[in-house]
Amino acid sequence: MNRIIILTPLIILLIICFFSLTYLLSGKDPNKPPSALLNKNVPSFESTSLYDTKEIIRTIDIKNRKTLINFFASWCSPCKIEHPLFFEIGKKYPELYLLGFNHKDPTSDAKKYLEDDGNPYDFVGVDADGLIALEFGVFGLPETYLINEEGKIIFKFMGPITKDVLKNEIEPLL
């Protein structure tokens, strides 16, 4: 009995360390709570194209196809980091619809950015006042969402995606 009492601290220590380690290794960030939107329907949106104000994209247009939505801006330096990866994705999964939302950016800057770094998106929507980002619950740029054929958000990532994220988290869903 006495032995067990003395062992208790060690047992508690093991439990605490186990959970803390699992938490740390799971890559969770306390500043990034699990998204409330996960497994919910994609919010409705309507946006004009960056290049042609007559061209409009609506929620209904991405129905029945897998869509990767990426919020970006020319002033966002982490966006530059993840940018090349979208070319890779586009090449590897041609059937995936790549939708970029240009967030709170002057049109000229956005165009120049996509000219300099290339445009990997199938469609670039303008979100000049940030209302679409608000609907999606965007915390900070860049943010990436994967929508399945039923129009449900099946994946969300905050911050620039990396090769690891692409390989381990996005590709299994494609």
Place this chain on the structure above:
Amino acid sequence: MSSLVGFLSLVFAIGINFYLFLSRYIFKFQKQKFNLFIRFSSLLTLLSFFSLMYAYVVSDFSNYNVFQNSHSNKPLIYKISGTWGNHEGSMLLWLSILSIFSFFFSFTKNIEDDFQKLTLIIQAFLHILFGLFIVFTSNPFLVNSILINEGLGLNPILQDPGLAVHPPVLYAGYVGYSIVFSIAIAGLFQNTDNEWLYVAKKWSLISWTFLTGGIALGSYWAYYELGWGGWWFWDPVENISLMPWIAGLALVHSLMMVRGEQAIKKWIVFLSILCFSLSVFGTFLVRSGILTSVHSFAADASRGIFILLIFFIVTGFGFLVFLLKEPKKSNTLNLLFINKVSALVINNILMIIATLTILLGTIYPIIIEVLYNKRISVGGPYFNSTVIPIMIPGFLLMSIAPILSWQTNKINNSKKYVLAFIILSVLVLIQSYFLDFNTWGFVGLLLGFWIILASIIAIFSSYKIKINIKFFKIINPHVAHIGVGIAIVGITCSSVFQNELDFNLSEGDKFNINGKTVLFEKIETTNQINFQSLRGKFLFDIEKNQSKEIEAGKNYYPVSKMITSEAGILHQWNKDIYFILGDQKNNEWFVKVLINPFVSFIWLGVIIMIYSGLIAVTRR
């Protein structure tokens, strides 16, 4: 240049400690030389810390850490405090304080040489662990690869005099327990006589006093800076500091009462290990960024894993030694229904339960998120409804505990106490009847006043009153408890009887608070050196000639694009009137006024506790 000096001296200091650690097994050398090396490594660690501080003071932006966290426009004091206002620097401060404690411990006399040496070797081991942590994951001496003329600024909420001194004081408390830990482990290894208990007592009192001061500074800062009107929020980081504080309190009490009982000795060793473990655990929780709180720094998993490893090694090692080298049980405790020993046992049990309760509430969100991927937050309601009731019997007991006897069940003058308690209960009951009756208010006030009253009765009936230093040393335990009583009264009043008033006001409006007329004079914006300030000016009690001016508002820090709120507080001895300036809408400002009764009692109580901590250190 200063970065290079800092880095090299840090590495050199770790090297010396490594050498000292090995000296136990390989190159043995004399005590004198050993102590010299310890002191030298301490000075090197301090040199490293001061080179970082120098880089901050001269705004040396070639240092990446300075560039990230400082700005040349910052006032000097915040440049200095910027040294520990970030993760890397604060870990270096941690290590420096560890070194300072080792430094002073090497001067301790009256203990066996071998024992002192072993304690310092364990300290050296801790120095190596945390030193490597800094070098490998949190190096504050990284150099910027490009030339930069300006820094990115410090988290503006940290630009506050209270907060500039809060971390060093708090760390002195946390890290002070390292010495207690090392002493306890060395005691287990060497099974010496009871001499080490006196040494441990002094150091644990020092740590506890620092910890009290650190927590109080932090909570005072939260009170006037966060602008929420409260001073304790059961924020994870607050809980983390409270756990070693409570465990340390149990330790201090056990150390004061131990008279060679092996059972208590065993318990003391356990508490010593626990205190330092909780301190390291707290460092882990804060530094890994695993919990969200006002203290959040950028999270980095590798750092978290490294500190978790240190926590695991230190705590595991401590408790394992405790398990294997457990002090032999020879004489049993003299437990009676109510005597000093049984009061101590009850006190210890309650404090440990309270500590575990807080621990559970603090790590529960982590467990739930791992298991269910859900974010929950455990806050005030849980802690208030668990921790406070657990502590109540302890509070009841503490008022008479110092005058209990060792051997018998008898309490001297017990009738006086019973009578005093009854009269007090009736008085508090009458008082709460006229104020709105509130159970917690009643219990809190009764407990607080009971502790104060019983301690005063004890002082007057048990000792001859003399005004000299020796007398103050003798009555010190009672004084400490009076401090607790005063703090409880303050805590109860300010939380239970807090009053909130909301106003929508235009400039020039008059409004009424507690029968006093207040004028909302004007809104003023000014440009300060590193921020813009917006202040609402209020004149309190304008009917009197000496009306008091209160300023409440916000600061905007352009460098980091952050807004902080600055509460305006009118301190009176019996209440604080707390002004918060809200948002503007249609030329009207939202103004929240909180009336916090007897907040000053909390700080007064804490000051008394710190005072008795200091007195107790000098008492043998």
